[in-house]
Amino acid sequence: xxxxxxxxxxxxxxxxxxxxxxxxxxxxxxxxxxxxxxxxxxxxxxxxxxxxxxxxxxxxxxxxxxxxxxxxxxxxxxxxxxxxxxxxxxxxxxxxxxxxxxxxxxxxxxxxxxxxxxxxxxxxxxxxxxxxxxxxxxxxxxxxxxxxxxxxxxxxxxxxxxxxxxxxxxxxxxxxxxxxxxxxxxxxxxxxxxxxxxxxxxxxxxxxxxxxxxxxxxxxxxxxxxxxxxxxxxxxxxxxxxxxxxxxxxxxxxxxxxxxxxxxxxxxxxxxxxxxxxxxxxxxxxxxxxxxxxxxxxxxxxxxxxxxxxxxxxxxxxxxxxxxxxxxxxxxxxxxxxxxxxxxxxxxxxxxxxxxxxxxxxxxxxxxxxxxxxxxxxxxxxxxxxx
Ligand SMILES: [Fe+2]
Numbered sequence: 423x424x425x426x427x428x429x430x431x432x433x434x435x436x437x438x439x440x441x442x443x444x445x446x447x448x449x450x451x452x453x454x455x456x457x458x459x460x461x462x463x464x465x466x467x468x469x470x471x472x473x474x475x476x477x478x479x480x481x482x483x484x485x486x487x488x489x490x491x492x493x494x495x496x497x498x499x500x501x502x503x504x505x506x507x508x509x510x511x512x513x514x515x516x517x518x519x520x521x522x523x524x525x526x527x528x529x530x531x532x533x534x535x536x537x538x539x540x541x542x543x544x545x546x547x548x549x550x551x552x553x554x555x556x557x558x559x560x561x562x563x564x565x566x567x568x569x570x571x572x573x574x575x576x577x578x579x580x581x582x583x584x585x586x587x588x589x590x591x592x593x594x595x596x597x598x599x600x601x602x603x604x605x606x607x608x609x610x611x612x613x614x615x616x617x618x619x620x621x622x623x624x625x626x627x628x629x630x631x632x633x634x635x636x637x638x639x640x641x642x643x644x645x646x647x648x649x650x651x652x653x654x655x656x657x658x659x660x661x662x663x664x665x666x667x668x669x670x671x672x673x674x675x676x677x678x679x680x681x682x683x684x685x686x687x688x689x690x691x692x693x694x695x696x697x698x699x700x701x702x703x704x705x706x707x708x709x710x711x712x713x714x715x716x717x718x719x720x721x722x723x724x725x726x727x728x729x730x731x732x733x734x735x736x737x738x739x740x741x742x743x744x745x746x747x748x749x750x751x752x753x754x755x756x757x758x759x760x761x762x763x764x765x766x767x768x769x770x771x772x773x774x775x776x777x778x779x780x781x782x783x784x785x786x787x788x789x790x791x792x793x794x795x796x797x798x799x800x801x802x803x804x805x806x807x808x809x
Pocket of ligand 1: 624627628692706710
């Protein structure tokens, strides 16, 4: 049993946190103003009892509901178009975004696009393009995360792949922030160990890169600190015992905190991980975990002083080196590959990867300017295993 409390938070949105709180889904859906939601999830989850149970509870409460699960692991434009068509066909009045990163992002994007007239690419996260959207055409969203990593349940953006150009685009609008989130750690308990590890390392990467980025955002800075502590303390516990709901709950918190923290910026871990993921279809969080120590070493001159404080907070001896050693040990204990070879990535596309990394939207948040030579240096070290 877990000794986690059931709590309600109002930051950054309305969050109902605690074991078993999925049973409040019908109430949350009604509170968000829906009577006939479209539940968006991925095909894997759609066949699991947790989705069947959610649908049954909604129907028992007198709500209309349909499930849309034509969503790829990395959602593409056609998935969003099909979802919007299903939304209109079923005359739905809101979306339940249910799942890991793909279900959450697809659900948010379907809700966003349900009442827009312009193409989705007009709303890419560039400058003030989001103001092109008609806010009245954005359907309400209730989010139910089933992994602890992406943090998309408390984010205002969704990622979709342009199937013509094979590039991932971030679509942003403040109203894409879900109105209500249900964080029930029990929903993450069935995750395979390596997905748990990968998603947990993604949350750590979000906090670590936000903390390292040079921009002024003390709120995010503070959130990143506690998020890192929660991952260091709880990811090993969950890896050892997948049914430790208390530790799983802390990881869910850390995931949400990572997404709040990275409003401050991400960095070269994500800049390199994105092209490697796009070209080799590797797991996002696991790819971040591989790159993590090599990027820290690259950034060392800019982050050393900041990491003295981080080491103190986390209780590690030795300042910057202490944090680096702890990350190396955490990776090893969790079975994260030390080199890119462990992800079946070779050096053949190193040039292309470096070119894609430096134009990735996250590159601007890296504390040391990410040049092509720099990206090649990090990539080659991650290939050779030279920290
Ligand atoms: Fe990430």
